[in-house]
Amino acid sequence: MTQKLVVIGNGMAPGRMLENLLETAPGAYEVTIFNAEPRVNYDRIMLSPVLSGEKSYDDIVIHGDGWYIDNGVTLYKGHRIVAIDRAAKTVTSDKGVTENYDKLVIATGSVPFIIPVPGKDLPGVLTYRDLDDVHAMMLAAQSRDKAVVIGGGLLGLEAAAGLKARGMDVTVLHVMPTLMERQLDPAAGYLLQKALEARGIEVLTRANTKAIIGDGKVEGVELADGTIIPATLVVMAVGIRPNTALAKDAGLEVGRGIVTDDKMLTSDPDIFALGECAEVGGNVYGLVAPLYQMARIAAVGLAGTGQDRFVHSETPTKLKVTGIDLYSVGDFADGKDREEIVLRDASAGVYKRVILRDDRIIGTVLFGDTADGGWFADLQKKQTDISQMRDTLIFGQSFQGGPSADPLAAVAALSDDAEICGCNGICKGQITSTITSKSLTTLDGVRAHTKASASCGTCTGLVEKLMVLTLGDAYNPAAVTPMCGCTDLGHDDVRRLIVAKGLKTIPAVMQELEWKTSCGCAKCRPALNYYLVCDWPADYADDYQSRFINERAHANIQKDGTYSVVPRMWGGMTSSKELRAIADVVDKFSIPAVKVTGGQRIDMLGIAKEDLPAVWADLGQAGFVSGHAYAKGLRTVKTCVGTDWCRFGTQDSTGLGIRIEKFMWGSWTPAKLKMGVSGCPRNCAEATCKDIGVICVDSGFEIHFAGAAGLDIKGTEILGQVKTEDDALVHIVALTQMYREQGRYLERIYKWAKRIGVAEIRRQIMDDADKRQAYYERFVFSQKFAQVDPWEERVSGKDKHEFRPMATVGYAQAAE
Amino acid sequence: MIWTTIGSTDDIPRRGARCVATPQGKIAVFRTADDQFYAIDDHCPHKGGPLSQGIVHGAAVTCPLHNWVISLETGKALGADEGSVRTIPIRVENGALLIALDAQLQAAE
Numbered sequence: 071m072t073q074k075l076v077v078i079g080n081g082m083a084p085g086r087m088l089e090n091l092l093e094t095a096p097g098a099y100e101v102t103i104f105n106a107e108p109r110v111n112y113d114r115i116m117l118s119p120v121l122s123g124e125k126s127y128d129d130i131v132i133h134g135d136g137w138y139i140d141n142g143v144t145l146y147k148g149h150r151i152v153a154i155d156r157a158a159k160t161v162t163s164d165k166g167v168t169e170n171y172d173k174l175v176i177a178t179g180s181v182p183f184i185i186p187v188p189g190k191d192l193p194g195v196l197t198y199r200d201l202d203d204v205h206a207m208m209l210a211a212q213s214r215d216k217a218v219v220i221g222g223g224l225l226g227l228e229a230a231a232g233l234k235a236r237g238m239d240v241t242v243l244h245v246m247p248t249l250m251e252r253q254l255d256p257a258a259g260y261l262l263q264k265a266l267e268a269r270g271i272e273v274l275t276r277a278n279t280k281a282i283i284g285d286g287k288v289e290g291v292e293l294a295d296g297t298i299i300p301a302t303l304v305v306m307a308v309g310i311r312p313n314t315a316l317a318k319d320a321g322l323e324v325g326r327g328i329v330t331d332d333k334m335l336t337s338d339p340d341i342f343a344l345g346e347c348a349e350v351g352g353n354v355y356g357l358v359a360p361l362y363q364m365a366r367i368a369a370v371g372l373a374g375t376g377q378d379r380f381v382h383s384e385t386p387t388k389l390k391v392t393g394i395d396l397y398s399v400g401d402f403a404d405g406k407d408r409e410e411i412v413l414r415d416a417s418a419g420v421y422k423r424v425i426l427r428d429d430r431i432i433g434t435v436l437f438g439d440t441a442d443g444g445w446f447a448d449l450q451k452k453q454t455d456i457s458q459m460r461d462t463l464i465f466g467q468s469f470q471g472g473p474s475a476d477p478l479a480a481v482a483a484l485s486d487d488a489e490i491c492g493c494n495g496i497c498k499g500q501i502t503s504t505i506t507s508k509s510l511t512t513l514d515g516v517r518a519h520t521k522a523s524a525s526c527g528t529c530t531g532l533v534e535k536l537m538v539l540t541l542g543d544a545y546n547p548a549a550v551t552p553m554c555g556c557t558d559l560g561h562d563d564v565r566r567l568i569v570a571k572g573l574k575t576i577p578a579v580m581q582e583l584e585w586k587t588s589c590g591c592a593k594c595r596p597a598l599n600y601y602l603v604c605d606w607p608a609d610y611a612d613d614y615q616s617r618f619i620n621e622r623a624h625a626n627i628q629k630d631g632t633y634s635v636v637p638r639m640w641g642g643m644t645s646s647k648e649l650r651a652i653a654d655v656v657d658k659f660s661i662p663a664v665k666v667t668g669g670q671r672i673d674m675l676g677i678a679k680e681d682l683p684a685v686w687a688d689l690g691q692a693g694f695v696s697g698h699a700y701a702k703g704l705r706t707v708k709t710c711v712g713t714d715w716c717r718f719g720t721q722d723s724t725g726l727g728i729r730i731e732k733f734m735w736g737s738w739t740p741a742k743l744k745m746g747v748s749g750c751p752r753n754c755a756e757a758t759c760k761d762i763g764v765i766c767v768d769s770g771f772e773i774h775f776a777g778a779a780g781l782d783i784k785g786t787e788i789l790g791q792v793k794t795e796d797d798a799l800v801h802i803v804a805l806t807q808m809y810r811e812q813g814r815y816l817e818r819i820y821k822w823a824k825r826i827g828v829a830e831i832r833r834q835i836m837d838d839a840d841k842r843q844a845y846y847e848r849f850v851f852s853q854k855f856a857q858v859d860p861w862e863e864r865v866s867g868k869d870k871h872e873f874r875p876m877a878t879v880g881y882a883q884a885a886e
Numbered sequence: 887m888i889w890t891t892i893g894s895t896d897d898i899p900r901r902g903a904r905c906v907a908t909p910q911g912k913i914a915v916f917r918t919a920d921d922q923f924y925a926i927d928d929h930c931p932h933k934g935g936p937l938s939q940g941i942v943h944g945a946a947v948t949c950p951l952h953n954w955v956i957s958l959e960t961g962k963a964l965g966a967d968e969g970s971v972r973t974i975p976i977r978v979e980n981g982a983l984l985i986a987l988d989a990q991l992q993a994a995e
């Protein structure tokens with residue numbers, strides 16, 4: 071009979087355990103999971119890239135809802151288990167659900183340690199452990215300006231880098247003399263501090279927090295020496311404690327963690343514990359590699375398929391802050407019996423130190439260049455005698471046995487049992503044999519089948535090299551989705567080659583880039599036309615036959631073949647004169663429907679194509695121009711009433727919106743571009759779900775971008791804050807031009823930003839004044855050619871053929 | 887069948903189309919990049935979209951409403967879609983375009 075397995079906690083360790091169990095003994099258990107967090111299993115390690123904006127929550131989900139359904143696993147989201155009754159063999163959740171078990175797994179993880187200082191409970195004091203913490207930090211980053219992170223360890227520094235990337239002023243307080251002192255020696259700690267300071271993060275070491283001060287909410291942090299550091303957000307990342315309360319209450323043996331034997335069994339033979347809450351062999355762990363080992367062993371125990379035992383091993387530490395490479399493993403304290411080899415390259419910012427005892431490596435610290443981390447760790451694990459290569463050891467693997475510095479050769483030289491993926495304990499041989507046996511050709515395939523590089527991702531480069539070695543030419547790491555069936559090239563390559571080869575017509579592109587069809591298709595031609603319009607504003611003659619009908623007819627085609635007409639109402643403002651003109655047009659042409667759009671203007675629907683020029687002529691008389699409601703270009707700039715009328719308005723949001731719309735109308739963009747300007751954070755213009763939005767605040771203008779409210783819903787990211795309206799315009803224009811030059815056709819800003827990285831966009835637009843100015847100027851130049859009202863052109867006779875039938879044929883007249 | 891002149895070849899841009907209005911509905915007349923001419927009913931077999939408004943590529947047009955691709959030579963939907971539209975005989979004579987219509991129809995002007 072199937073037994074009942076209940077799991078408490080749905081973190082990374084039990085998630086992995088269930089994968090193993092379902093693989094080795096499918097159907098052996100009916101599984102129920104209780105998770106205090108109201109969500110599925112996700113990659114906690116990757117919270118830092120979510121915080122910094124490099125990834126989204128969706129990217130880091132390990133098991134989506136479908137997984138639980140497919141595997142018949144019941145997941146109670148948002149249920150915290152409050153009691154285990156070992157006699158009755160039941161668990162009960164805070165929401166009142168009781169479930170009985172045959173086997174129980176406790177995987178409650180850790181709780182962040184809160185230093186017991188006055189003010190620790192003030193609103194604005196956060197920890198860094200789960201998605202809710204990340205959301206809270208992202209929210210705080212939106213409206214608050216200064217953050218203090220207490221704790222200069224791995225978590226604290228990742229939090230600091232993430233908050234900095236979100237535009238906050240960040241100070242890190244660390245009680246020890248150097249950062250990450252448990253993983254780094256003082257030299258590397260110093261280099262790390264310099265690297266953080268170079269990014270604008272302030273670091274105070276030997277900083278002993280005395281109190282968090284504030285009246286009703288956080289206002290600052292007071293140090294033991296009396297210094298006060300102002301802050302509106304405080305993140306405490308000073309360490310974690312195994313979450314053992316539940317086990318203790320149930321009478322299980324608890325030391326630092328829940329004590330288990332090397333098969334992950336607790337003092338109750340029906341209860342396993344694993345993950346950060348477990349103590350095995352006297353050790354507790356805080357990195358996933360050993361937790362995944364526990365997961366495997368517990369799964370074997372539950373399946374009854376073997377006798378594996380947990381063995382301790384050293385896990386390397388890496389910091390996941392883009393652009394800072396550090397790696398440390400093992401023991402690096404000084405000592406009489408130890409020797410060390412050190413390499414410093416100040417100009418390259420590189421520091422490497424290998425600690426030896428009896429000609430064997432016992433520890434490694436690398437900063438700035440971590441490529442050889444795996445190799446050193448492997449030598450350490452195998453306790454290889456290094457006396458033969460001692461002179462060149464520090465230069466790394468490629469210097470052993472030859473002058474070759476070819477990274478591919480270095481990977482080729484690794485032995486089959488060299489560990490490639492530290493998180494998942496996957497060796498080279500496992501990866502190469504799986505690639506071959508499963509005929510894998512993509513990185514995703516290798517991740518799915520071996521788990522290598524699927525957790526923290528830092529070994530992705532190594533895995534890719536293994537794929538090259540195993541597959542040769544069959545592996546194309548840059549394999550891209552082609553634009554369409556007419557070419558093998560992807561959008562980015564095409565864009566690059568258009569500029570690099572100076573291609574200025576669609577036929578030239580098709581010829582030079584070896585298009586497979588004679589004149590393309592309805593997918594590639596509009597894309598090429600846009601790229602050429604964008605890249606050669608002065609030289610390229612727009613190819614109307616490559617535009618979708620709406621952009622050719624400058625109106626939106628409707629399902630019955632009629633068209634709709636939407637004139638601009640700058641910033642949503644209108645007047646009696648404009649409204650009267652619209653009313654007259656509606657009457658004169660018997661327009662069947664008039665509607666207020668979601669973009670603050672008026673849509674006239676059901677107009678015959680033949681009538682369009684005459685409708686435009688009348689609208690033009692009243693001063694209207696095309697609203698480009700049909701364009702992959704600037705659509706509307708939605709505004710609120712701002713300081714003109716609103717009692718809360720902080721700036722002239724209507725005026726800024728109109729100014730932006732007047733400056734930017736007519737420009738073509740990869741996909742449609744919608745903006746909003748709100749006069750205060752109440753955000754009545756819904757600026758935080760627009761492609762680009764502005765929230766006016768007392769001290770200036772907060773520029774947002776990459777929101778979505780169509781097929782996807784997504785709040786914006788913050789680009790940064792500027793002081794004046796002029797600055798706001800320049801930043802918005804520069805951002806738009808960057809997107810125009812890099813976006814793929816039909817790729818909205820939020821998708822582009824996700825691909826390029828929000829941090830990179832911020833760097834180019836906010837931090838690099840020269841780049842910003844250059845983007846701005848290129849946009850202004852291209853507007854010279856773009857700001858021509860297409861309606862007026864057509865009223866004056868352009869493209870007449872488009873709006874008239876070629877001939878009209880009637881019934882034959884009998885008389886004729 | 888009556889051959890009726892509907893205009894000259896220059897009236898239609900390359901990779902473009904024009905319409906001819908008839909009492910039986912619109913006919914779409916196409917000109918490809920290599921100066922081939924085709925005429926078909928201006929009525930997509932899917933949901934009646936005006937094919938004359940689509941993008942012309944090769945000897946095919948992509949419907950502007952939901953992107954079906956229709957062969958100008960056969961009138962049949964290409965790819966996975968199924969359906970077809972009437973094709974109308976067309977010829978070029980000294981730069982003039984003529985289409986063949988049912989006997990009771992002829993040019994009004």
Ligand code: SRM
Pocket residue numbers: 626627628634636665666667668669670671673699705706744778779780781782818
């Ligand atoms: C008229 C209007 C609805 C209304 O009656 O209010 C409208 C009508 C259409 N929308 Fe929209 N959208 C209208 C506001 C919106 C909004 C709201 C907004 O802009 O504040 C959104 C969500 C915001 C956004 O864009 O993310 C919106 C998201 C979409 C989408 C989904 C886009 C996406 O990438 O997620 C489409 C489909 C597409 O573009 O491929 C779409 C496509 C369309 C099209 C163009 C469908 C089509 O291809 O024929 C409709 C054209 C009707 C016409 O002829 O006028 N419409 N559409 C609104 C015109 C605003 C304007 O003044 O220009």
Ligand SMILES: Cc1cc2nc3c(=O)[nH]c(=O)nc-3n(C[C@H](O)[C@H](O)[C@H](O)COP(=O)(O)OP(=O)(O)OC[C@H]3O[C@@H](n4cnc5c(N)ncnc54)[C@H](O)[C@@H]3O)c2cc1C
Pocket residue numbers: 078079080081082083084104105106107114115116117118149150151152177178179180198199200225228313316344345346347355356357358359361388390493526
């Ligand atoms: C920001 C961050 C970055 C990290 N970076 C790295 C890294 O680069 N490399 C690395 O190896 N490790 C890293 N870690 C550590 C790694 O994420 C953890 O070691 C790992 O997630 C622990 O897994 P676990 O299953 O033991 O516990 P968790 O993943 O913490 O899961 C425990 C779950 O149990 C739930 N729970 C607790 N009590 C109850 C209860 N009574 N009833 C029901 N549910 C309960 C909790 O809500 C939680 O969801 C990082 C951690 C964080 C927070």
Ligand code: SF4
Pocket residue numbers: none
């Ligand atoms: S939501 Fe937009 S696209 Fe959908 S039917 Fe309405 S107007 Fe058309």
Ligand code: FES
Pocket residue numbers: 930931932933934935949950951952953954
């Ligand atoms: S009507 Fe032509 S594709 Fe739908």
